[in-house]
Amino acid sequence: MCGIVGYIGKKNTKQILLDGLKELEYRGYDSAGIAVLEDGEFSNFKAVGKLVNLEEKTKDFKTKSFAIGIGHTRWATHGKPTEINAHPHLGESSYVVHNGIIENYATLKKELQTSGVTFLSQTDTEVIVHQFEKNQKNAKNSFEAFAKTVSQLHGAYAILLITKTEPETIFFAKHGSPMLVGINGENEKYFASSDTPLIGHCQSVNYFEDGDYGYVTPKEIAIFDKNGVKKEAKFSPLSQNKLLAQKDGFRFFMEKEIYEQSVVMSDTMMGRLGESEILFDELDKNLFDGINEIKLCACGTSYHSAMSASYLLERYSKIRTSLEIASEFRYREPIMSKDTLFVVISQSGETADTLETLKMAKTAGLKTLVICNVDNSSMVRLADATILTRAGIEKGVASTKAFATQVTVFWMLSLFIAKLKNSLSADEIASHISLLRELPSHVKVTDDMHERIKRLSKRYLHGHGFFFIGRDIFYPLALEGALKLKEISYLHAEGYPAGEMKHGPIALADPELFTIALLPKHLHYEKSKSNVEELSARDSTICAISQIEFDKADDFIEISECRHYMLEFFEMMVVLQLLSLEISVRLGNDVDMPRNLAKSVTVE
Numbered sequence: 001m002c003g004i005v006g007y008i009g010k011k012n013t014k015q016i017l018l019d020g021l022k023e024l025e026y027r028g029y030d031s032a033g034i035a036v037l038e039d040g041e042f043s044n045f046k047a048v049g050k051l052v053n054l055e056e057k058t059k060d061f062k063t064k065s066f067a068i069g070i071g072h073t074r075w076a077t078h079g080k081p082t083e084i085n086a087h088p089h090l091g092e093s094s095y096v097v098h099n100g101i102i103e104n105y106a107t108l109k110k111e112l113q114t115s116g117v118t119f120l121s122q123t124d125t126e127v128i129v130h131q132f133e134k135n136q137k138n139a140k141n142s143f144e145a146f147a148k149t150v151s152q153l154h155g156a157y158a159i160l161l162i163t164k165t166e167p168e169t170i171f172f173a174k175h176g177s178p179m180l181v182g183i184n185g186e187n188e189k190y191f192a193s194s195d196t197p198l199i200g201h202c203q204s205v206n207y208f209e210d211g212d213y214g215y216v217t218p219k220e221i222a223i224f225d226k227n228g229v230k231k232e233a234k235f236s237p238l239s240q241n242k243l244l245a246q247k248d249g250f251r252f253f254m255e256k257e258i259y260e261q262s263v264v265m266s267d268t269m270m271g272r273l274g275e276s277e278i279l280f281d282e283l284d285k286n287l288f289d290g291i292n293e294i295k296l297c298a299c300g301t302s303y304h305s306a307m308s309a310s311y312l313l314e315r316y317s318k319i320r321t322s323l324e325i326a327s328e329f330r331y332r333e334p335i336m337s338k339d340t341l342f343v344v345i346s347q348s349g350e351t352a353d354t355l356e357t358l359k360m361a362k363t364a365g366l367k368t369l370v371i372c373n374v375d376n377s378s379m380v381r382l383a384d385a386t387i388l389t390r391a392g393i394e395k396g397v398a399s400t401k402a403f404a405t406q407v408t409v410f411w412m413l414s415l416f417i418a419k420l421k422n423s424l425s426a427d428e429i430a431s432h433i434s435l436l437r438e439l440p441s442h443v444k445v446t447d448d449m450h451e452r453i454k455r456l457s458k459r460y461l462h463g464h465g466f467f468f469i470g471r472d473i474f475y476p477l478a479l480e481g482a483l484k485l486k487e488i489s490y491l492h493a494e495g496y497p498a499g500e501m502k503h504g505p506i507a508l509a510d511p512e513l514f515t516i517a518l519l520p521k522h523l524h525y526e527k528s529k530s531n532v533e534e535l536s537a538r539d540s541t542i543c544a545i546s547q548i549e550f551d552k553a554d555d556f557i558e559i560s561e562c563r564h565y566m567l568e569f570f571e572m573m574v575v576l577q578l579l580s581l582e583i584s585v586r587l588g589n590d591v592d593m594p595r596n597l598a599k600s601v602t603v604e
């Protein structure tokens with residue numbers, strides 16, 4: 001889950017690489033580095049920590065004319081985040097950057113060490129450059145050596161390599177980690193592991209497919225598939241909408257993204273709401289033929305939206321729905337039957353565990369659907385069908401608008417299937433659609449609400465832990481609230497089904513235990529209320545979120561009047577997001593780049 005960039009051309013190579021890395025910093029920020037080859041000489045810079053450190057180190061460096069360069073921002077997998085472990089990694093006369101994991105690196109490293117190679121870093125990546133240079137000794141040319149190297153690697157990778165023997169060439173390989181090349185008609189070539197660094201530089205891009213490798217020069221893009229057969233690049237236009245990727249005056253991307261939810265949820269629904277039916281033109285109606293079960297599979301926040309979906313799909317579509325955590329599913333030899341629609345949910349479309357389960361489902365012959373935010377991502381390219389969530393670029397590591405749009409899509413999907421299966425009447429679907437139309441106004445952040453949460457947050461900075469509790473679909477929302485809080489505040493938080501507290505966790509109740517209670521008026525209110533009363537009786541400190549005033553709570557956050565529990569769901573979602581944000585801000589944390597995390601987890 002690192003970020004990679006590359007450039008061939010006459011412009012300011014250093015700046016292009018650094019600007020590209022800036023766009024990718026959310027993918028990894030333990031350390032960063034660049035290597036530039038100009039006039040047969042390498043310049044290489046690395047720095048630990050955020051990109052500003054690398055900018056500082058390179059401030060006096062500038063290319064004069066034509067150069068090639070590669071850059072990398074790292075999220076450590078093998079080896080600590082030190083300067084030595086930062087990419088690019090050097091051999092005798094070549095540099096490499098890599099995203100992913102080389103699974104057989106230990107074997108390769110041992111063989112290389114036996115033949116006298118000295119390793120400097122603890123990374124798996126360094127074997128690539130040494131293996132390449134070993135192969136160069138017996139190869140006709142550098143490309144042959146590179147192709148042989150790629151064939152010797154097992155695992156997931158996106159690789160860029162430059163070498164002194166080919167001063168105008170960047171070698172690339174892609175297998176399981178994203179990589180693309182962009183062009184602009186100016187004899188320049190740009191590489192990146194996602195398209196944002198290329199916006200503003202390139203008009204069209206080619207997304208490499210798994211197994212692709214080859215080389216790029218100012219004049220040529222040579223791509224070979226996994227069987228070594230040469231293929232044509234497939235260029236598609238690159239969207240130029242970069243405005244969405246800027247902070248717009250907010251303190252953090254996360255904050256901006258919370259405020260954006262109203263707009264992006266409208267986008268999610270745009271053109272998809274009929275009078276009494278949901279219109280997913282992108283779905284072939286036959287997708288659901290012969291389907292008796294839906295299996296939802298995802299990680300993290302996307303898993304929480306999948307769990308929310310399981311309530312909606314069973315309740316409204318009357319279809320059996322099961323849930324899987326991707327990292328568990330892929331190793332537990334699951335039974336997959338062909339009457340199951342396998343649905344993966346992913347903001348990025350690149351999460352390694354989820355992607356792997358999609359591959360498993362395809363291999364087992366299941367129909368597959370991906371709910372995703374990134375068009376052209378690996379999952380979108382692989383699945384039989386796609387529903388895009390249209391949340392726009394999400395930069396905050398803590399997912400907010402991606403979750404909101406995923407659940408919106410699932411609400412619509414449950415109605416779409418309900419129509420196919422006749423499990424809801426046209427009137428019932430129409431009344432859901434009118435609720436959906438109200439949604440954007442319910443997720444608008446008001447100044448009053450934000451101010452209240454800001455003030456309240458100062459009371460929730462300590463204590464020995466948080467329980468977020470809710471029932472039914474408010475249970476996954478509670479899980480999501482707890483995940484949001486823990487990932488950016490570093491406070492311990494758990495989500496729990498409200499009715500389960502008495503089966504053990506209530507033993508923890510005391511004034512230093514904070515309970516965030518979700519009390520929707522329109523779904524099991526009395527039941528949830530009595531669970532909260534049990535905690536209140538044991539002196540837990542309670543913050544209740546509801547549209548009904550609750551006098552047993554220490555703090556109360558009132559949401560606006562809602563006529564349906566799903567509207568309450570989304571109102572409470574915003575409250576939970578803001579609460580996590582404000583607690584974390586008070587604790588002085590970098591909300592957008594929480595420690596130990598990265599935006600897109602492309603390693604298992």
Ligand code: M6R
Nearest residue numbers: 300301302346347348351398399
């Ligand atoms: O891109 P994905 O939706 O597949 O990512 C899955 C998780 O890594 C992600 O949802 C993670 O849990 C969030 N960043 C948490 O806010």
